[in-house]
Amino acid sequence: MVKALAFTMEPGLVAELASHTRRLAGEAVLVAPKEAASKAPAGVYTKAYILEAGDPAAFAAALEKVYNEYKPDIVLTIASKNNTTAAALLAAKLRLPMLTEALEPRIEGSTLTAKRRVLGGRAEASYRAQLPAVLSLARGAAEPLQEAGGVEAQPLEAPQPRVTLLESKEKVREAVNLEEAEIVVGVGRGFRSREDLKLAEELAQLLGGVVGASRPIVADYGWLSEDRWIGISGKKIRPKLYIAIGISGAPQHMAAAMDSKIIVAVNKDKNAPIFQYADYGVVADLYQFLPVLIKKLRERLNR
Secondary structure, X not given: OOEEEEEOOOHHHHHHHHHHHHHHOOEEEEEEOHHHHOOOOOOXXXXXXXXXXXXXXXXXXXXXXXXXXXXXXXXXXXXXXXXXXXXHHHHHHHOOOEEEEEEEEEEEOOEEEEEEEEXXXXXXXXXXXXXXXXXEEOOOOOOOOOOOOOOOEEEOOOOOOOXXXXXXXXXXXXXXXXXXXXXXXXXXXXXXXXXXXXXXXXXXXXXXXXXXXXXXXXXXXXXXXXXXXXXXXXXXXXXXXEEEEOOOOOHHHHOOOOOOOEEEEEEOOOOOXXXXXXXXXXXXXXXXXXXXXXHHHHHHHOO
16 A cells, blocks of 8 residues: 655645545645645545645655654655745655656556656656655646545644744735636747836737746846746646747746647747747737737727
């Protein structure tokens, strides 16, 4: 029987994590914030631990304590920035193999196998590791388990950090949810100024979508907040329609956008890599194309 230690720092991922845990393990315990630990279904977990630690390093240190006591065959989490960081720290400390962004994981005897998208989502690689191992599962790869909680959760203390935190500041975030949006308008280096992003915002508003961005817009220029970042280091999206404007199509960006049902690319460079991924491509200067598109949409929508 496979024993699992499942954890998440993100309460919103607990139902999806429970679905994977039920399929992969015969016995499991959960470590999560109170909001998530209280929803641990008894049919999946035998124990639940409440851990309120916002720092992945502190979370990983507490996980190590549970791991040493419980001796699981596998450590499970859902891929997110904090979850994957905590998983990597734990794997390094315990010298365990780790698979990230895993798809279709299977356990046969003492062997773990899984797939992972590579080359910007154009191919899949197969991986194999010996148990015990750490597994970070691709987000959205399983239907969330809709089952009421029934396990009494007990508090778990995080060890005292070796580094003293003197001050913390919340990152600027906006009321957008790229990962759930059905229409996303992506903006890239083709825009010459922050003010010009109003063109993309107007288009998104007309279509009932939201604006996302490639790495330069967020990380280099700081024109949009980090929760707008589409990429390996940002958000993964899977909208019905993704309109990429002035985006070259770097593998790191496309790896996070490949699940879009329809991709429309607008770029004045006909050799831009993004056209290899696009279902529809428009070779045009965005400053000439977008005003015309917006005008036509307004006429069609009578706005």
